Amino acid sequence: MTKTATPDEPTPRKRAKKGKPKLRDGVMKRGATWSYVIRVKDPETDVSKPRWVGGFATEDDAKAARDEARVKARRGEYIDRNSITVAEYLDQWLDTHAMEIKPGTVQDYRIGIRLYVNPHIGKMKLQAVRPSTITKLYRDLLAKGGRNGKPLSVATVVHTHAILRRAFRDAVVVEQLLDSSPVERAKRPRARAEEPGTVWTPAQLRTFLAVARRHRLYAFFHVAAYTGARRGELLNLRWSDVDLDGKQITITGSAGVVDGERLEGTTKSGRTRVVSIDDETADVLREHRKEQAADKLLAGDEWRGEKDCHVFTTGFGEPIYPDTVTALPRKLINAYNHPKEGKPPAEPLPYARLHDLRHIHATTLLLAGVPVHVVAARLGHADPAITLRVYAHVVRSAETAAADVFAKAIKAA
Template identity: 85%
Template sequence: MTTNPNEPNNRKPAKESKPKLRDGVMKRGNTWSYVIRVKDPETGVSKPRWVGGFATEDEAKAARDEARVKACRGTYIDRNEITVADYLDQWLDSHAMEIKPRTLEDYRKGIRLYVNPYIGGLQVQAVRPSAITKLYRDLLKGGGRNGKPLAVSTVVHTHAILRRAFRDAVVVDQLIDSSPVERAKRPRVHLAEPGTVWTPAQLRSFLDTARSHRLFAFFHVAAYTGARRGELLNLRWSDVDLDGKQITITGSAGVVEGERLEGTTKSGRKRVVSIDDETVKVLREHHRAQTVDKLAAGDSWRGEKNGHVFTTAWGNPIYPDTVTALPRKLIKAHNHPKNGKPPADPLPYARLHDLRHIHATTLLLAGVPVHVVAARLGHGDPAITLRVYAHVIRSAETAAADVFAQAVKAV
């Protein structure tokens, strides 16, 4: 039969074949998808989970097989396109109550400068250990200001932030089943030894100079307890037991964006620190002096009942940077020539935080067990004390053989 080209074609076009699902895999448009059934852990009801976007059938099948194994193990996680930058932003907001204000500000700065510009656009579920390792390499090579190398300690700190965040992405938010940060290669850092560590005689000279200052008690307690700056500035009289000769460290004060804020201790736990008779005497004298200030201020007194141990003359809590700046001034005053002659015992410059190091070093050299020193300092693990003061412990160990030999001879 001959078809007349001038006659209309009344035949219907053939229907396109409908995509068929074969063993959980099918083609949709130009890409492949798979579907598996996943049991809801709360209801126990099995529901289908579709995942698409695969370029080939083999890729879809491989992903399907992996998903099936995870579903059987109860570790299957739905696909999520949230980026690293968005997740870290949400993570900081959701954990803000658990992190001290100063630490939170530090985290935000680190993420803004050293994470988001490099991997912020990646999807959390697409981050591989190699991407984290490359981040560290890039930071070490040119992550600093004006493209200069970034300090190893800063890169290690960035690693600590990411480690905590991605751990929560696994355990808390269940976005991923394992953390790529744990398998990344991070740079090693050797902990720096403490700064200037005065001898007991030099410490006594410093405290003698500081005795005339209204905050002398602060420096004395800092040196005799090893407490941190913020912990002492947070200390209340209700935390001080002069009869029992102990103080309880319950929190810490810091500065965030120029504002004084109070929060938990670095470890998040409170601790009790014993004090000696001299420190009890110093605190009693300080309390009497504060009472005189309170009476002189009258209605203008801004402190609260059983308020802060260390305050201004008007009862306000001390601003942290005030006590940080004072040691330099006191050391300069001590070293200033008197009657045209320099002091016989000039003091090398030391920071406020070095009083903490002096406390720990003096105790360790005196043979106090590491775990006892760690408890006084508020280290959550004595291993931290061992690492920070390894040089002190090595110094004490050199005499261990002689100590043992002398003990045997004395028998």
């Protein structure tokens, strides 16, 4: 005989429903946490689909997140929840965007991310990163982010910020994983302007070039000093880029080293530029071309130079490895200051890096009154503001003399 349930006794159907979570205005409890659901229109199919988001500690937290999500959904700004971590995203980002970043830069980014980002926030979910997260990262790096827990330099932290800024911007604009970048609102240390190293006087530069004249790459150092071009730009230079009659060279790209391999790519700014040269520099290049032709004749079948040969090559026509010219200045200066025979010079030549020839070029021009925008164009700076920042001390020195120049001009009129 079938038992009839009394009014106070729940039926089997009622017993099954008892205790089941109820969805109230898009919010419900699931286990120990709360979730919300909203409908989001797919921009490609124009079909509205439910989107569930859970893990909220309280009902109020879930409602607040629901309200925010509804507003973004109406604006077309809603971003689906994603479990990808910072390390996973950055790894994918490098692989995806490597085609638009120079190989050397990609390598630099990978090292920076591996050393300074992943150990600290790599395991965090990308969408959980807040401006305060990035600010704390910078503080930790400055305090103990270096080797063996030593402080990291401001320059390195600023560079790390530049990497993250680019990566998180793509997470917003390209990947649409975030609705805004936490890096943009993080507090970062102020970047310090690049400081020129040793800036030789004109007399000291002449001394160095006289010493370098005995080396087969003398022309390289002369052109570096007289144009302000970067190391990689000159090592990428080919004879088709040189117009000796028109007295100009065209900087079209740059050479660098990635994982021990010499690679060529675009200039730092990504733009080509034309740099004028003086008569003496044109003559130095003419002489250098004759010496290269002699090397080719001597090498015979062993010559490895291309038809459009690089301007600066080994004795067999191969492109110069960048680190070779970087190490040469110190060797040449050592040979001058500590000769094997005879007495050392009365005034030793101060040590300077290869890159300091670029600083000497810029400083000399600015002190001679050449406009900043002209100097910036020769150096390949994308913005004259960069030149002003790097050579602020030189500009201030010129400004001090400007008052006297003006006064004398008025008196002479």
